[in-house]
Amino acid sequence: MSRITLAKGLNAGLRKAMEDDPKVLLMGEDVGKLGGVFRITDGLQKDFGEDRVIDSPLAESGIVGTAVGMALRGYRPVIEIQFDGFVYPAYDQIVCQVAKMHYRSRGRSPMPMVIRIPFGGGIGAVEHHSESPEAQFAHTPGLKVVSCSNPVDGYWMIQQAIACDDPVIFLEPKRQYHADKADLDETATPAPLFTSRTVRAGTDATLVGYGPTVKTCLRAAEAAEDSSLEVIDLRTLSPLDLGPVYDSVRRTGRLVVVHEAHVNLGMGAEVAARVTEECFYSLEAPVLRVGAPDTPYPPSRVEEEYLPDLDRVLDAVDRALEY
Amino acid sequence: MTHSAGDSPREFGPDLAEVFGPSQRDGGPDLVQLLTPEGERVHHPEFEVDLSAEELLGLYRDMVLVRRLDTEATALQRHGELGIWAQLLGQEAAQIGAGRALRRQDHVFPTYREHGVAWCKGIDPLDLLGLFRGVDQGAWDPAEFGFGLYTIVIGAQTLHATGYAMAMQRDGVVGTGEPDRDAAVLAHFGDGASSQGDVNEAFIFAASYNAPVVFFCQNNQWAISEPIERQTRIPLYQRALGFGFPGVRVDGNDVIATYAVTKAALQRARDGQGPTLVEAYTYRMGAHTTTDDPTRYRLSEDVENWKLKDPIARVTAYLRRMGLADEQYFTDLAAEADDLGARLREGCKALPDPRYIEGFDHVYAEQTDELVAQKAAYQAYTDSFENDQTGAAR
Ligand SMILES: Cc1ncc(C[n+]2csc(CCOP(=O)(O)OP(=O)(O)O)c2C)c(N)n1
Ligand SMILES: [Mg+2]
Numbered sequence: 159m160s161r162i163t164l165a166k167g168l169n170a171g172l173r174k175a176m177e178d179d180p181k182v183l184l185m186g187e188d189v190g191k192l193g194g195v196f197r198i199t200d201g202l203q204k205d206f207g208e209d210r211v212i213d214s215p216l217a218e219s220g221i222v223g224t225a226v227g228m229a230l231r232g233y234r235p236v237i238e239i240q241f242d243g244f245v246y247p248a249y250d251q252i253v254c255q256v257a258k259m260h261y262r263s264r265g266r267s268p269m270p271m272v273i274r275i276p277f278g279g280g281i282g283a284v285e286h287h288s289e290s291p292e293a294q295f296a297h298t299p300g301l302k303v304v305s306c307s308n309p310v311d312g313y314w315m316i317q318q319a320i321a322c323d324d325p326v327i328f329l330e331p332k333r334q335y336h337a338d339k340a341d342l343d344e345t346a347t348p349a350p351l352f353t354s355r356t357v358r359a360g361t362d363a364t365l366v367g368y369g370p371t372v373k374t375c376l377r378a379a380e381a382a383e384d385s386s387l388e389v390i391d392l393r394t395l396s397p398l399d400l401g402p403v404y405d406s407v408r409r410t411g412r413l414v415v416v417h418e419a420h421v422n423l424g425m426g427a428e429v430a431a432r433v434t435e436e437c438f439y440s441l442e443a444p445v446l447r448v449g450a451p452d453t454p455y456p457p458s459r460v461e462e463e464y465l466p467d468l469d470r471v472l473d474a475v476d477r478a479l480e481y
Numbered sequence: 482m483t484h485s486a487g488d489s490p491r492e493f494g495p496d497l498a499e500v501f502g503p504s505q506r507d508g509g510p511d512l513v514q515l516l517t518p519e520g521e522r523v524h525h526p527e528f529e530v531d532l533s534a535e536e537l538l539g540l541y542r543d544m545v546l547v548r549r550l551d552t553e554a555t556a557l558q559r560h561g562e563l564g565i566w567a568q569l570l571g572q573e574a575a576q577i578g579a580g581r582a583l584r585r586q587d588h589v590f591p592t593y594r595e596h597g598v599a600w601c602k603g604i605d606p607l608d609l610l611g612l613f614r615g616v617d618q619g620a621w622d623p624a625e626f627g628f629g630l631y632t633i634v635i636g637a638q639t640l641h642a643t644g645y646a647m648a649m650q651r652d653g654v655v656g657t658g659e660p661d662r663d664a665a666v667l668a669h670f671g672d673g674a675s676s677q678g679d680v681n682e683a684f685i686f687a688a689s690y691n692a693p694v695v696f697f698c699q700n701n702q703w704a705i706s707e708p709i710e711r712q713t714r715i716p717l718y719q720r721a722l723g724f725g726f727p728g729v730r731v732d733g734n735d736v737i738a739t740y741a742v743t744k745a746a747l748q749r750a751r752d753g754q755g756p757t758l759v760e761a762y763t764y765r766m767g768a769h770t771t772t773d774d775p776t777r778y779r780l781s782e783d784v785e786n787w788k789l790k791d792p793i794a795r796v797t798a799y800l801r802r803m804g805l806a807d808e809q810y811f812t813d814l815a816a817e818a819d820d821l822g823a824r825l826r827e828g829c830k831a832l833p834d835p836r837y838i839e840g841f842d843h844v845y846a847e848q849t850d851e852l853v854a855q856k857a858a859y860q861a862y863t864d865s866f867e868n869d870q871t872g873a874a875r
Contacts, residue, residue: 187704187705191777193777195705213706215712220678243633243634282615283564284565284593286634451859458615459835460834463837473862473865
């Protein structure tokens with residue numbers, strides 16, 4: 159048992175995966191000596207060597223493209239994209255190559271690759287450092303997309319993603335890296351990777367979040383004076399595991415989905431559509447979405463106005479309850 | 482040359498020790514230098530420049546002031562007034578030399594570190610601070626100043642620069658022989674950026690269309706924690722040849738040489754002779770940004786060695802030796818730097834925070850009804866707090 163941050167959980171999870179499987183390689187900008195700009199790979203190059211923890215040239219398309227080649231030869235590359243906004247030079251490789259390799263080779267060429275992306279805002283950064291590109295990947299068949307919200311999940315989910323034979327886009331809420339601590343029991347049995355989890359029980363309305371917004375939802379649920387809110391951490395965005403959400407909505411009749419990404423065509427839209435199909439007669443109000451307006455990420459001095467916060471979540475809950 | 486399978490990999494390609502070893506440590510034999518680190522004026526057969534005392538003092542003043550701008554901004558970040566700052570410390574000569582080689586009609590595409598070039602183009606340093614404070618994403622008008630917005634996505638601007646240069650060709654402002662008309666583009670990027678696909682594509686396009694663009698690479702030896710050896714196995718300026726245009730390595734800590742080389746390269750471009758790659762060989766004396774800790778990946782010994790090549794100290798030495806400036810000059814300049822520092826300190830703290838809601842008006846040239854509705858809803862939501870004196874919406 160140890161008390162860890164998300165950064166530490168991910169670091170320990172990566173270490174464990176590398177110990178367990180010699181085919182696991184890490185690659186990215188500054189992941190070696192520096193241990194990554196967020197120190198997620200801290201100490202790994204020292205212990206596993208430069209062949210397994212690879213500082214790459216500054217070229218994201220190159221990183222993902224060469225990782226494809228390594229995966230074709232049986233390696234399990236784990237890539238770090240330094241910030242969410244810098245994944246786009248690799249977008250072509252990810253969407254056209256990584257995502258489709260298994261399909262077009264009819265399973266002969268699996269792509270057991272993990273692409274780690276620190277995502278989301280709230281760290282006072284300059285532009286391109288605070289984005290939430292999850293829907294762009296979840297929209298692509300062939301990619302799996304998950305997001306951890308807490309240190310313990312970070313530890314287990316990164317290992318499970320690495321063990322997965324499909325390419326996994328692994329979204330890490332950077333704002334949480336060094337925030338809260340949690341107790342990790344390395345002997346526990348984790349839930350399967352592609353499952354959602356109810357993290358707080360409630361009866362009046364359901365809040366759904368993932369990554370950074372799970373904490374926002376939990377804080378909102380605690381702050382809500384007159385209503386009892388259930389909170390679900392999606393954890394997996396593609397495939398979606400909405401069973402727990404359906405169960406919850408059948409009881410509460412009200413659902414608010416919260417993400418930092420734009421509301422327009424965001425994950426909330428998909429969740430809303432499916433819940434409407436599955437739980438139509440249980441719904442007491444339309445499914446509401448809390449997320450970013452359709453403006454680019456703003457200058458950091460006003461980012462808290464743009465990001466969903468406790469008030470915006472509770473405002474949506476009120477609207478759902480009053481409906 | 483043929484190789485059998487058993488050959489040591491060393492025989493393929495250049496020997497790293499030759500490219501990065503001791504003989505190259507000071508830039509190698511091809512380095513264009515006009516003022517030595519000791520402050521001695523030397524000459525180069527190809528690049529010469531006749532600077533009046535006044536011009537040289539101008540370059541010196543620029544370097545001293547942008548160094549102050551940099552020190553002040555770093556301190557402001559430490560005091561929480563800036564979110565982050567990308568230091569230019571050590572790269573003053575590269576930036577001022579390049580910046581002063583520009584003509585009014587030339588256009589610059591910067592990275593996020595080009596504070597010295599911005600200075601030369603007349604951008605108010607407070608506008609640079611605004612971006613790093615997080616009140617805007619670039620407050621100047623690129624067209625007005627001939628200076629693009631800072632570009633954070635590594636390498637992207639080199640393609641924009643090339644396209645801008647191609648547009649200049651179409652506007653007939655290249656190779657007319659009229660000094661006030663002929664224009665060129667200066668594209669900045671770093672040693673790390675040289676690995677990006679975008680940068681390599683920019684080289685291809687520029688070569689293919691003979692575009693009037695000067696690719697100005699400040700090789701400061703580091704891309705965050707990664708040394709230059711991770712990006713290249715030949716000196717960067719030599720890459721140009723493979724793309725079909727000339728490359729020059731200049732002492733980036735020598736403001737006279739950087740000025741001379743950039744001036745020549747820009748003139749070549751304006752004359753319609755196509756692109757040039759200028760590799761300004763320099764060193765990032767500070768951290769990558771204020772959030773970086775370089776002690777994790779580099780030796781203080783290297784930094785100490787580069788201190789001996791300081792871009793400002795060598796000009797100070799030269800000015801003193803030649804009697805081009807008296808003590809009063811240095812005292813006055815120090816006072817001017819202090820004034821700038823004070824202005825930046827106060828100005829930075831006084832920069833008004835933006836109103837998020839104004840962002841809704843800048844997403845499109847032709848506003849959409851959808852966004853108008855979102856803006857109204859956002860306004861109504863924030864208003865609901867003002868009506869509720871408890872400060873919360875419930
Ligand atoms: C596409 C992209 N990938 C990664 C980054 C993160 N990043 C910012 S600066 C930097 C290093 C740049 O090195 P170099 O080009 O040498 O310029 P320098 O910072 O040394 O001036 C990196 C990796 C980025 N901004 N954009
Ligand atoms: Mg560099």
